[in-house]
Amino acid sequence: MKTERSESEKGRNTLKYSTYEFIKNKIICCEYEPGTFLNEEILCEETGVSRTPVRDALGRLEQEGLVKILPKKGSYDL
Secondary structure (H helix, E strand, O other): OOOOOOHHHHHHHHHHHHHHHHHHHHHHOOOOOOOOEEOHHHHHHHHOOOHHHHHHHHHHHHHOOOEEEEOOOEEEEO
């Protein structure tokens, strides 16, 4: 059974994925050097999105072992 998603849901998923891909590519291409503090505000400015897609992307990248999130400190490129 195929379910229809609203346009806003499709946009959010695309936004999450494109933000994730943007940050991941910068890490892989060494535009963010290992050990670099990844500031959410700066990432929001670079990607042009709010904090939620950036946080989702960082969480996914942590699961993949590309960043380390330290509670109350922030995220670091590994």
